[in-house]
Amino acid sequence: MKTDSCETIAAISTAIGEGGIGIVRISGPRAFEIAEKIFKPRIKKSLFEFKNRTLYLGDIVDSNDEIIDEVLLAIFKAPHTYTREDMVEINCHGGLVAQKRILALVLDKGARLAEPGEFTKRAFLNGRIDLSQAEAVIDIIRAKTDRALAVANRRLTGEFSEKISRIRSNLLNVIAHIEANIDFPEDDIPEAEPEYISQEINNALKMVEDLLRSAGSGRILREGLSTLILGNTNVGKSSLLNALLQEERAIVTDIPGTTRDIIEEYIDIQGIPIKIIDTAGIRQTTDEVEKIGINRAMKHLQEAELVLLMIDVSRKLTDDDKRLIELVGDKTTITVINKVDLPVAVDEYEIEKLVPEAKIVKVSALKQEGIDELKTVIYDTITEKMGFTDEGLIVASERQRRILEESREFLKSALCAMAEGVPIEMVEIDIRDAWEKLGEITGDTVSEDIINTIFQKFCIGK
């Protein structure tokens, strides 16, 4: 239970629903500092110089300087605010996905996700709400907590909570074993060997990662798998997008560098939503506008989950092509050989060598040939290589995803400490933190469990 007003809290404060304007609220001593890190106002002014209670237009940018959403932001200086603390409100219109991403960013920069009713609670504790309203405040907090719990419980599908419980029970066994060794050193209890402990941590880590992946699949279903079409100028990226969409969305010309902005479209492949991003062709250029487009494409590339690497088979491979391949790095990639209707100028073997792990599909985007095969390959790649599954799918809230991520970090840290030979009772701090953290999802973290497990599993009493 945290009620520490030294912490800065944040939440999406509009009712969760599709579309419309949403508000991300931040409250606490670090509210301005956090907002400053992610907000690029149109006017050249530091956030700390903003006028109180005035809306400023600007962009929310992530750590790579990529724009997440165009927003209106206002600061509210303590004590004349709802919570009587420094507050920031970010009005975003990019829909729920953008709101969530902004919230995630705010949390990354040091805020904590607000508990249900916590803004109201702070408002009261800081003296904003008067005494006669105290009971009403309690009712609000009670109601919000209960509703949040009900929602959380509904969300906790049997399978999700079962998996968490399984991970926790495995970790509990390791913890109890270590504890039994520590508390009863002269009892006849086999020592928990480092190999066994590492193995168990590793197993738990894998299970947590699986859950994060399933949660990722759930996210793909809601938000679409971001897929980037990457290629040199004029290899036919826009034609491919059109072919996939089966409509004229992108402007297709034969002048290299026509697509200067980024185009996003959704297609549906056997029920999986795919967000296809068509980018400016990447090449060395002096055109300023095109340069901006290229830079944006590069940023999209970093975030893309799947890359469709396009090669024009009617041209010899250039240095620009080879540079592209370096950019792809270890992203999941499908190599799309375009313009198969034209005379072949590149040896297929040479293309295979480019990205050895990538599957190759031959298409003619203009003539709409090979597009169905490409869709099949995309589907196979997502399900096989990327582990997408619609079985045991988890709809994880931002909070749950965060807990899973934090647990993953504790487990990684424990594994690392094991490898370094750190004393076991210190490694155990990480294991225990992971166990407790995961308990926040299912709502049970009871240290008495450890002691009970010791006595169930081991014959104590030397």
Added chain:
Amino acid sequence: MDYNVGKYDVAVVGIGHAGCEAALATARMGLKTVAFAINLDSIALMACNPSIGGPGKGNMVREIDALGGQMAINVDKTFIQVRMLNTKKGPAVRALRAQLDKRAYSAAMKYTVESQENLDIVQEEVVKILVEGEKVKGVVTKTGGVYEARAVILTTGVYLRGRIVIGDLSYSSGPSGLFPANELSKSLESLGLELGRFKTGTPPRIHKDSVDFSKMIIQPGDDVITPFSYTSEKIQREQVPCWLTYTNETTHKIIAENLHRAPLYTGEIKGVGPRYCPSVEMKIVNFKDKKSHQIFIEPEGNGTKEMYVQGLSTSLPADVQIAMTHSVKGLENAKIMRFGYAIEYDFVVPTQLKPTLETKAVQGLYMAGQINGTSGYEEAAAQGLIAGINAALKIKEKEPLVLSRSDAYIGVLIDDLVTKGVTEPYRILTSRAEYRLLLRQDNADLRLMDIGHSIGLISDDRYEKFLKKKKSIDDEIKRLKSVKITPTAKVNEVLTGLNTAKLNSPSTLAELLKRPELDYEKLKVLDEDREQLPDDVIEQVEIATAYEGYIERQMSQVAQFKKMENKKIPDDIDYDEIYGLGFEAREKLKEVKPISIGQASRISGVNPSDITVLLIYLETKRRKSHNE
């Protein structure tokens, strides 16, 4: 007929491990104290195993020492063997454990209390607590003696309505053939206190000359003796070994065939026993697959041939005890001198206590030790000391001493007792401590000696010495962080010789000390001009430096924890008046009466939204009184 004996500040009922510490503390804090035992030959009796310390327990013995208690000093005087346990693990879980000369320990403690100024020792059974209004007034003894007292500390051990059970035999008795206290429970019940019933047990004692040690594995003490007390200098003493043997399938068969005669399974014993110290019959029933269990043969002292059979705790009938003992390798001809037994006794439900160990019902009435549902000499002594200190502080009208879970194992123990209550005889475990890395046995003085000195139980002389040690630790840590080693060829040659990586850029000595391959001693070659420091200083420097990251992490957790502990709940809070509390939470809060929001949050049945409601209520109150 009652007769008046006189006026005291404090009366201590029972002079076991809790009573000794309680009586010594109040007397040393200048209060006129009287202490009663049913038999003065049983002062500080180790009625069960002749050993003190171990994980968690050893930490508490050192905490007692740092607060100015007696246990550690007398252990150092009378041990016959010392072992540091968990040496293969890290410093946070190392645990000191001593085998003691049972008679010598008891005699030493008797002499200590007898010699204590302000302290009278009387052989008497206390039968009644005198109370006027809500305040304690004194005690009455079996002979009718009335002792007036401003505070009464009950440390009655397993004597309250004690009942010994061996097979189908049972009789009213205290431990080890001593008289029970059959009347005091009624007096406690009449004060409105709720009592419960626990059970504990002990194994047979055998004659040394009848044991074949050649069939057993020797368990010697450490080569280098680590004393318990911070006051003890290096100790050199000839140590006595313990011996290890095992039960076998024959033993288990004998027990299994006689389970119908085991009071634990016939329903004869109703009190709940401790899980960490099960009788041998329970081990065999609960762990059927285990083909053998360890048996440690421990000497009860130098002046006796009695030996303690650790692991064979039982309440089976005497004939079965003989048969099963003889089935164990090396004990084929063992002569039993005392039979094992189970003992049932009354305890007082400890959620009726404040964290000062004063009862909520009666002002000035304190309880410590097994009467609070704990087991163990160390747990008893720790509570005795705290009850004594708080009784004295209250009489002197000073702030009470409440150690928190982040200060000491003693804090964990008492918080658990008064917040969660007990479901079996409570033993401290290191796994009960959230901040184990900070509550080490090696740093109890650093954690608690300031407190011990400020309440007057640590002398100025001893405190000066401590401050000197503390300063040299701090100075040396600072020095290690400032001295830079540059990667010269010579330095790297030395590092290679020590099987550790070479340096590429300058590094401080502290950074080098963090490497698992290196320690303070090994760094001497790179740090030739350093001053030679005492071992206990070096130990602290090494731990603080090598595990700095983990220690800092726990410290920041403690900072969070303390914020909630510091949000105090006033004594006069009326939970019925608070709007919005859950039903169960309201009942539990009324019962436990937590002193802080932190303590309230640890009560089972009190959930986070109840805590929010409580915070809002307290804020409302604060503002109301502010406005008035």
